[in-house]
Amino acid sequence: MMRKSVAFLYNQKVAPYVFVLPFVLTFLIFFIYPVITTVQMSFQDILPGMVNNVGFKNYERLLGDRIFRTAVSNSILYTLWTLLLLIPFPLVFACMLNSRSMIARGFFKTSLFLPVVTSVVVAGTIFRLMFGEVNGSLMNTIRMFFGLGPIKWLRVRETGFAAMVLMACWRWTGVNMLYFLSGLKGVPPEMYESAEIDGANAWQKFRHISVPLVKPTIIYVLTISIYAGLAMFTESYMLWAGNNSPKNIGLTIVGYLYRQGWEQNRMGYASAVGLVLLVVAMAINLVQLRLTGVLGRERD
Amino acid sequence: MKRLAALVLVFAMVFVLALGGLASANPTKLTLWTFIHQHARFYQVMTEKWNELNPDRQVELEATVLPYDDMHNKLQIALQSGVGAPDMCDVEISRFPNFLQGVPQLMVLNDAFAPYVDDIVPSRLGIYSKDGNMYGAPTHVGATVAFYYVDILEDAGVDYRDIKTWDDFAEAGRKLKAVHPDKYMGIAETSAGWTITAMLAQQGSDLVSSDDQPQIDTPEMLRAVTVLQNMVAEGIITTCPDGQPDTEGGKGFLDQGNVAGVIMPQWFMSRYLDEIPSMNGKVAIAPVPVFEEGMPRSLGLGGTGTVVTLTASDQDLASAWLAYAKLSEEGNRMIWEDLGFDPCNTALWTETAMTHNPDNAYNQYFLNNVFDVLNEVKDEIVMIRSSSISPTINNYVTTVMLNELFEDMLDPAEVLEDAQYNIESQIF
Numbered sequence A: 001m002m003r004k005s006v007a008f009l010y011n012q013k014v015a016p017y018v019f020v021l022p023f024v025l026t027f028l029i030f031f032i033y034p035v036i037t038t039v040q041m042s043f044q045d046i047l048p049g050m051v052n053n054v055g056f057k058n059y060e061r062l063l064g065d066r067i068f069r070t071a072v073s074n075s076i077l078y079t080l081w082t083l084l085l086l087i088p089f090p091l092v093f094a095c096m097l098n099s100r101s102m103i104a105r106g107f108f109k110t111s112l113f114l115p116v117v118t119s120v121v122v123a124g125t126i127f128r129l130m131f132g133e134v135n136g137s138l139m140n141t142i143r144m145f146f147g148l149g150p151i152k153w154l155r156v157r158e159t160g161f162a163a164m165v166l167m168a169c170w171r172w173t174g175v176n177m178l179y180f181l182s183g184l185k186g187v188p189p190e191m192y193e194s195a196e197i198d199g200a201n202a203w204q205k206f207r208h209i210s211v212p213l214v215k216p217t218i219i220y221v222l223t224i225s226i227y228a229g230l231a232m233f234t235e236s237y238m239l240w241a242g243n244n245s246p247k248n249i250g251l252t253i254v255g256y257l258y259r260q261g262w263e264q265n266r267m268g269y270a271s272a273v274g275l276v277l278l279v280v281a282m283a284i285n286l287v288q289l290r291l292t293g294v295l296g297r298e299r300d
Numbered sequence B: 001m002k003r004l005a006a007l008v009l010v011f012a013m014v015f016v017l018a019l020g021g022l023a024s025a026n027p028t029k030l031t032l033w034t035f036i037h038q039h040a041r042f043y044q045v046m047t048e049k050w051n052e053l054n055p056d057r058q059v060e061l062e063a064t065v066l067p068y069d070d071m072h073n074k075l076q077i078a079l080q081s082g083v084g085a086p087d088m089c090d091v092e093i094s095r096f097p098n099f100l101q102g103v104p105q106l107m108v109l110n111d112a113f114a115p116y117v118d119d120i121v122p123s124r125l126g127i128y129s130k131d132g133n134m135y136g137a138p139t140h141v142g143a144t145v146a147f148y149y150v151d152i153l154e155d156a157g158v159d160y161r162d163i164k165t166w167d168d169f170a171e172a173g174r175k176l177k178a179v180h181p182d183k184y185m186g187i188a189e190t191s192a193g194w195t196i197t198a199m200l201a202q203q204g205s206d207l208v209s210s211d212d213q214p215q216i217d218t219p220e221m222l223r224a225v226t227v228l229q230n231m232v233a234e235g236i237i238t239t240c241p242d243g244q245p246d247t248e249g250g251k252g253f254l255d256q257g258n259v260a261g262v263i264m265p266q267w268f269m270s271r272y273l274d275e276i277p278s279m280n281g282k283v284a285i286a287p288v289p290v291f292e293e294g295m296p297r298s299l300g301l302g303g304t305g306t307v308v309t310l311t312a313s314d315q316d317l318a319s320a321w322l323a324y325a326k327l328s329e330e331g332n333r334m335i336w337e338d339l340g341f342d343p344c345n346t347a348l349w350t351e352t353a354m355t356h357n358p359d360n361a362y363n364q365y366f367l368n369n370v371f372d373v374l375n376e377v378k379d380e381i382v383m384i385r386s387s388s389i390s391p392t393i394n395n396y397v398t399t400v401m402l403n404e405l406f407e408d409m410l411d412p413a414e415v416l417e418d419a420q421y422n423i424e425s426q427i428f
Helices: A002-010 A015-041 A055-062 A068-084 A089-100 A105-117 A120-130 A138-143 A156-185 A191-198 A202-213 A214-230 A234-239 A252-263 A267-291 B001-024 B037-053 B068-081 B096-100 B124-128 B150-155 B165-181 B194-202 B217-236 B250-254 B266-273 B317-327 B329-337 B346-350 B361-365 B368-381 B390-406 B410-426
Strands: A043-046 A050-053 B027-034 B058-067 B087-091 B146-151 B261-265 B283-286 B298-299 B303-306 B381-385
Touching: A002 A050, A002 B194, A015 A043, A015 A267, A015 B001, A043 A267, A043 B361, A055 A267, A068 A089, A068 A252, A068 A267, A068 B283, A068 B410, A089 A105, A089 A156, A089 A202, A105 A156, A120 A138, A120 A234, A138 B027, A156 A234, A191 A202, A202 A214, A202 B096, A202 B303, A202 B381, A214 A267, A252 B068, A252 B298, A252 B390, B027 B037, B027 B317, B037 B058, B037 B317, B037 B329, B068 B087, B087 B096, B096 B390, B124 B381, B146 B150, B146 B298, B146 B368, B150 B165, B165 B217, B194 B217, B194 B261, B194 B298, B217 B390, B250 B266, B261 B266, B266 B361, B303 B317, B329 B346, B346 B368, B361 B381, B368 B381, B368 B410, B390 B410
Parallel strands: B027 B058, B027 B087, B298 B381
Antiparallel strands: A043 A050, B087 B303, B146 B261, B146 B283
């Protein structure tokens, strides 16, 4: 009996399954099970002690809900801005830091990465004070230095949104840069050397060596950035000290989910919002991965 | 030898049991969540009083102060899932309807409140009730009053006692502007609806109709927001940092002496004392201006209903303690003396030994006695409706509608029409 169980542990066929079991269990309990219950909940009206099936009512409501539309357009706009700013710039920074002619590389690497390890609560508070509407706030002091009047940064759509995007850039540039840097480390230096011998300038080396060779990293960053942009919540929550920004200028899809589910006690409706987010993020990423050639490559 | 050993064991057993018996006479631990640190202090004071009166039912209160949103969200999830809720919790009035939906996971407190209810303003118990069952203990009436910064009004030759109507208020503002161009007569709130709700109540209206529907696009609302928007356009009143007086930004704005008149519930007195020190000895309290004289001059706003959860460890003790702490005469007295709120036991409002106590810090801070004003408007205090759709309405009004009106200065009629449509589209 004893010997049998020991033999079982040493069995090469079984062992791999034992090793992946913790992951499979975590995946099933914390991912698959919640997804299934969310789908189920999105067809229900849920109150303590009272659960009613309402069919597609939550989804019908969602179609006519203008505030949900605001949240979706905010999330998409935010994602687009982060893609526009958080892929090219970190890539350029990574190339600069990868170049041997760059001075103080360690210093720049650390200082660009520092925001990532800063608590977003602290960062949000600081940004909120920087973009405060009082005359003494940092941004208004700068405006006044140029002879312009103070403005209410976080109450106006354009400036409020810009503050949010700026905060995202401040926070995530370092991470993306690190991804690109690790990609660039895999590029053989000989390629740059031979390009130099052929007389390539810095731009040509960047365009024809660095970019094509770190393309897998770019696709990876693109994929996670799309997801992170659409699922953004904390930055907005911290910047406006709560989930209710004036005129919903900082309301995101997840913010709306939180508002409906937690603040207004409509778990069923919030589940429907969450599933729409899942479908949107999935669809955009599938199209993107298809276009960049990651999916369907086997058939080529 | 065996006998001796047995004897020793018996002694040991008796000793342990006796200790256990003693332990049961130890105080029962009750947990409570609140989002206002002054409330936590008040509950500890009331626990001491309770323990003096009830030596056989000692309470050890563990009060935890959490941020407003976090606390309500945590409580909601805890009650929905049936684990993790405290024995008791403060629930703010605008969130309360959420907890009454479905089958409330809260104790019915009718029996516990029975000894005290006759002394308490019924409408304040009513807002925390459902189907005739009381679920929350009210803290205060929250009668809305006007706080005037007398010094700068005197500079402008205005006696605050003469401000009876909104026209008087605007006129006073014009005089103030002539003397102090950088000061304002009042605040146009963009993140709270204190003034708007007061103006609706004066006209007999409310954000919620009697059949639980949103009523935003109404002539009464149009009249209210038009008067305010005109004053904003004229520069008489202004929006403030963080959008309303009861915020960090708002209190800072008042502390700088920028504003001559603030329309807020009476409990805002406590914020003056604690957080607006520069106005000490400069502020007088008066009834709120009305559209036409004869309209009701006050309404109860804000409030916290304290609940006992169904998962409470000792429901009877928690209910009894809560009823004593917040509804007894003793408790009501402390609600004024310690917290500075207008107690729901309105019989105390005329007890001059309490109301006009010269040692009271609130009486010392303000130029006149708040109870003189409260007693003047006592019979006019209107109560707002609170329904399951209130959180949705409040959210839209205080994030979108008021900003469009007083920041963007959009056409009131269109803003109200939009608001009505958008709120309806969110209601099930």
